[in-house]
Amino acid sequence: MNNLKSPRPVIQVSGIRKTYGRTVAIDEVSFEVNDGEIFGLIGPNGAGKTTTMECIEGIRTLDRGTISVLGLDPFRQVYKLQDRIGVQLQQAQLQKRIKVWEAIDLWASLYKKKPADAERLLDQLGLADKRDAWFMNLSGGQKQRLFIALALINDPEVVFLDELTTGLDPQARRAIWDLVRGIRERGKTVFLTTHLMEEAERLCDRVAIIERGRIIDIDTPQRLVDRHCPERTVVLATDDLTAEERFRAIPRIESLERSDMQFTIRGRGEDLVTEVIHCLSENRMRVTDFRMIVPNLEDVFLKLTGHSIRD
Amino acid sequence: MLRGLWKLTWIEIKVFMREPLGAFGTIGFPVVVFLVIGRVAGRNIPAPSLATSGFLRVGLPVLVALLIAVSSVISLVTIVSIYREGGILKRLRATPLRPQTILTAHVIVKLALTAATLALMVLAGKRYYPIGIHVPWFGFTIALLISTLCILSIGFLIASIVPTARFAQPIGAAILYPMIGISGLFTPLDSMPPVLHAAALALPMTYAVSLLGGIWKGDAWSAHRGDVAALALVFFVCTALSAKVFRWE
Numbered sequence: 098m099n100n101l102k103s104p105r106p107v108i109q110v111s112g113i114r115k116t117y118g119r120t121v122a123i124d125e126v127s128f129e130v131n132d133g134e135i136f137g138l139i140g141p142n143g144a145g146k147t148t149t150m151e152c153i154e155g156i157r158t159l160d161r162g163t164i165s166v167l168g169l170d171p172f173r174q175v176y177k178l179q180d181r182i183g184v185q186l187q188q189a190q191l192q193k194r195i196k197v198w199e200a201i202d203l204w205a206s207l208y209k210k211k212p213a214d215a216e217r218l219l220d221q222l223g224l225a226d227k228r229d230a231w232f233m234n235l236s237g238g239q240k241q242r243l244f245i246a247l248a249l250i251n252d253p254e255v256v257f258l259d260e261l262t263t264g265l266d267p268q269a270r271r272a273i274w275d276l277v278r279g280i281r282e283r284g285k286t287v288f289l290t291t292h293l294m295e296e297a298e299r300l301c302d303r304v305a306i307i308e309r310g311r312i313i314d315i316d317t318p319q320r321l322v323d324r325h326c327p328e329r330t331v332v333l334a335t336d337d338l339t340a341e342e343r344f345r346a347i348p349r350i351e352s353l354e355r356s357d358m359q360f361t362i363r364g365r366g367e368d369l370v371t372e373v374i375h376c377l378s379e380n381r382m383r384v385t386d387f388r389m390i391v392p393n394l395e396d397v398f399l400k401l402t403g404h405s406i407r408d
Numbered sequence: 409m410l411r412g413l414w415k416l417t418w419i420e421i422k423v424f425m426r427e428p429l430g431a432f433g434t435i436g437f438p439v440v441v442f443l444v445i446g447r448v449a450g451r452n453i454p455a456p457s458l459a460t461s462g463f464l465r466v467g468l469p470v471l472v473a474l475l476i477a478v479s480s481v482i483s484l485v486t487i488v489s490i491y492r493e494g495g496i497l498k499r500l501r502a503t504p505l506r507p508q509t510i511l512t513a514h515v516i517v518k519l520a521l522t523a524a525t526l527a528l529m530v531l532a533g534k535r536y537y538p539i540g541i542h543v544p545w546f547g548f549t550i551a552l553l554i555s556t557l558c559i560l561s562i563g564f565l566i567a568s569i570v571p572t573a574r575f576a577q578p579i580g581a582a583i584l585y586p587m588i589g590i591s592g593l594f595t596p597l598d599s600m601p602p603v604l605h606a607a608a609l610a611l612p613m614t615y616a617v618s619l620l621g622g623i624w625k626g627d628a629w630s631a632h633r634g635d636v637a638a639l640a641l642v643f644f645v646c647t648a649l650s651a652k653v654f655r656w657e
Contacts, residue, residue: 156502156656176504184502190494192419194426199419207412207503231426 104131107255107286108153113162115148122148123310126162130255135277135287137301139294139394141406145310146290147187150259153288154184167254180209183248185241187259187290193233197224197243200232201250208251218246222276238269245276256280258289262296274300292406294394304394308402318394325400326392329369331362333377334386343380347372359386412505416513424517435521438476439528467593469543470620474588474613476525477556480518481563482580487514488567489576498657507654515560522556523549543624551623551632555616558639559584561646562612568654587613593621612642 108130123145155171205212354361591613619635
């Protein structure tokens with residue numbers, strides 16, 4: 098539905114640079130985040146994700162470049178801006194012995210706008226039975242959910258989430274992803290950072306890949322994969338004796354490997370799969386196994402940077 | 409505008425009271441020590457009318473008041489540096505909370521604890537030190553508030569520049585306690601070696617002692633305009649400096 102109207106940027110970042118001493122953290126970083134999308138900044142640790150995000154949130158000054166968020170200058174109009182955004186910081190802590198409801202209550206009192214329904218928020222985030230627990234006694238997942246609750250308490254127009262599932266188990270991670278999708282469904286814009294490619298792929302409408310302080314490419318995960326990793330691989334098993342010969346006749350295949358009855362067919366573009374299936378059905382070949390290997394963002398990252406994101 | 413100040417202050421008080429040694433260590437412990445000393449030494453204390461009891465009559469109350477103020481300032485320095493190290497300051501900063509609101513809340517908590525401890529001490533002390541009856545309590549409280557605010561501003565300057573939370577407490581203690589030592593409380597300023605005398609005149613604690621002692625004895629405020637001016641000057645200089653160099657993370 099967002100495709101129907103022309104995208105309206107709510108965050109505009111243009112040519113920003115930030116140095117710490119002699120270290121250049123980010124340089125010439127530019128991108129736009131549109132209204133109502135989940136935008137991900139992805140890259141390995143130390144690539145400049147958090148620095149970029151904190152500059153946009155107005156808690157760091159820029160050396161160069163301009164940023165506009167909701168039409169505001171994040172540094173000069175930081176209080177005006179913070180009223181309209183929600184922020185979850187990486188590795189943040191609260192007072193050890195603050196209770197969950199006290200934190201929510203405090204945060205709710207800080208904003209000019211009428212706060213979101215705190216009880217409902219706690220309920221949605223599965224914290225209702227923890228409202229009297231001390232912060233220090235919460236699990237990692239519960240702390241993250243509390244931070245999400247705090248980021249949403251002022252019913253913000255843009256929500257910033259920095260590495261929000263780091264350190265969580267896969268189940269807690271999936272639960273948090275559902276929550277983030279829920280934020281978008283309520284019409285909010287989400288700006289997040291992650292070094293988890295799976296998270297970016299499953300959650301983000303568009304991603305920007307950042308490496309050593311510079312943006313390498315920006316697009317939807319699908320288009321990034323199509324652009325940088327168009328290779329497709331089909332692995333299948335058949336006992337048809339004519340198979341090898343027929344597969345070789347498929348247009349545009351780049352390589353064919355055979356090991357016993359198993360064939361690995363490589364080619365480029367979406368059409369490869371169609372061609373293979375067409376060949377199988379036309380020749381009425383019996384197939385006992387059929388798998389596709391489709392590249393993902395992880396492969397895109399590897400190709401663009403020459404190393405894995407985990408290195 | 410200090411939105412959220414009272415809520416934050418109240419939460420900080422509650423959080424502090426939940427610390428294992430928070431409430432007792434800060435308020436209860438000094439009072440208990442005071443009571444024990446009073447019980448043991450009480451009978452041996454000479455009658456207040458004796459001229460020899462000058463330190464007991466004026467010096468001791470001033471010392472007690474300053475120690476309470478200094479210990480609460482040191483605990484403030486520690487809390488600020490722990491909050492900074494744990495990212496709590498940064499988290500609070502990423503809200504519309506003004507920095508001055510966060511710091512003001514902590515100052516109010518510490519002033520309230522100082523006042524509460526002092527009140528308990530006075531109640532406890534009345535039994536053993538009947539000399540306190542004619543003391544101008546209101547004036548003394550105001551004088552202590554002024555002195556504490558001045559020491560707090562030094563505390564914030566220390567908190568702004570200590571590298572880690574681990575050093576906050578020792579550095580705070582190493583700076584503040586010696587100031588009391590040469591404040592003229594134990595040795596009259598005139599009988600100090602010239603170097604110490606000059607140092608004492610440059611340090612705010614000297615003026616705090618002069619102000620507190622004077623008010624306790626019943627001096628008029630007009631006699632201590634210089635002390636108040638000196639404390640105010642230190643307060644403004646330290647506050648301005650820490651506003652420049654304060655680190656949030």
